[in-house]
Amino acid sequence: MPELPEVESVRRQLEPALVGRRFERVAIDDPRLVRPYEPAEVSAELEGERVATLERRGKYLVVRFESGRVLLIHLRMTGSLLHAADGSLPDDRHRRAVVKLDDGSDVGYRDVRRFGTWLLLEPGEAEPYLEARVGDEPLDAFFTAARLGERLAGRRTSLKAALLDQRTLAGMGNIYVDEALWRARLSPLRPANGLDRAELRRLHRGIRAALEHGLVRQGSTLRDYRLPDGSGGSMQDEFRVYGRRDEPCDRCGTPIARTQVAGRTTWFCPTCQPDMPSQAARSSSRQPSRSSRHSSV
Numbered sequence: 188m189p190e191l192p193e194v195e196s197v198r199r200q201l202e203p204a205l206v207g208r209r210f211e212r213v214a215i216d217d218p219r220l221v222r223p224y225e226p227a228e229v230s231a232e233l234e235g236e237r238v239a240t241l242e243r244r245g246k247y248l249v250v251r252f253e254s255g256r257v258l259l260i261h262l263r264m265t266g267s268l269l270h271a272a273d274g275s276l277p278d279d280r281h282r283r284a285v286v287k288l289d290d291g292s293d294v295g296y297r298d299v300r301r302f303g304t305w306l307l308l309e310p311g312e313a314e315p316y317l318e319a320r321v322g323d324e325p326l327d328a329f330f331t332a333a334r335l336g337e338r339l340a341g342r343r344t345s346l347k348a349a350l351l352d353q354r355t356l357a358g359m360g361n362i363y364v365d366e367a368l369w370r371a372r373l374s375p376l377r378p379a380n381g382l383d384r385a386e387l388r389r390l391h392r393g394i395r396a397a398l399e400h401g402l403v404r405q406g407s408t409l410r411d412y413r414l415p416d417g418s419g420g421s422m423q424d425e426f427r428v429y430g431r432r433d434e435p436c437d438r439c440g441t442p443i444a445r446t447q448v449a450g451r452t453t454w455f456c457p458t459c460q461p462d463m464p465s466q467a468a469r470s471s472s473r474q475p476s477r478s479s480r481h482s483s484v
């Protein structure tokens with residue numbers, strides 16, 4: 188499933204192809220993509236719109252038109268966008284929509300599992316829609332370790348569950364949460380509201396490092412994720428824990444363990460990411476962390 192690094196990599200590659208261009212013809216072939224609206228109705232509304240900017244919020248691609256309208260694209264599990272500069276997209280039975288741009292190029296939307304969504308919003312509707320669903324951007328300058336602490340303070344769940352929640356932080360999913368927690372040397376089972384300041388700083392660094400590494404590698408291609416030019420990312424070759432059960436931890440050699448947390452398959456190093464905060468605090472010079480075991484996971 189595309190997460191922040193994947194969606195941002197798509198955005199960066201698609202931006203020069205899309206910005207300034209007019210949607211000349213739109214064909215939406217799958218009603219699920221735009222439900223509860225009619226594909227023909229949405230297609231007609233989109234035709235003639237000129238793209239002002241292509242942005243990202245969390246895992247959403249935000250296509251802003253000069254009219255003030257916004258098309259929110261969520262790739263969900265298996266969505267991808269392909270840009271064909273010469274207007275010749277290859278045949279694809281999983282294609283759900285095609286946008287013909289005014290320079291003769293095509294943007295195709297492909298989705299095997301069909302969970303992706305296109306939502307066309309009127310001027311002024313996008314901000315409240317996103318505010319209600321998407322929290323802080325972890326790579327923004329204002330997002331500090333203290334801010335992370337505020338976001339986690341009220342959460343009576345595991346760290347894993349809290350970080351997967353898009354309202355806590357925008358854009359993290361199963362891959363980058365596991366990678367960030369390994370970097371931070373924190374167990375996914377730790378209560379989200381029980382971190383001391385040193386641990387919060389480690390987690391803040393771990394989140395950013397994991398996401399930035401993913402961005403440099405243009406995301407991870409496990410199955411369906413593709414960049415708009417058809418190529419894949421390479422982050423999957425550099426995972427530290429994700430999908431690496433029984434392989435040695437890069438830091439200590441302990442075999443990576445796999446378990447279920449918050450209903451999701453979760454990979455971690457049992458030595459580097461112990462359940463108990465007292466052990467986790469070993470490597471920091473701070474005092475033993477204050478009690479953090481009072482809330483249930």
Ligand SMILES: [Zn+2]
Binds near residue numbers: 439
């Ligand atoms: Zn380890």
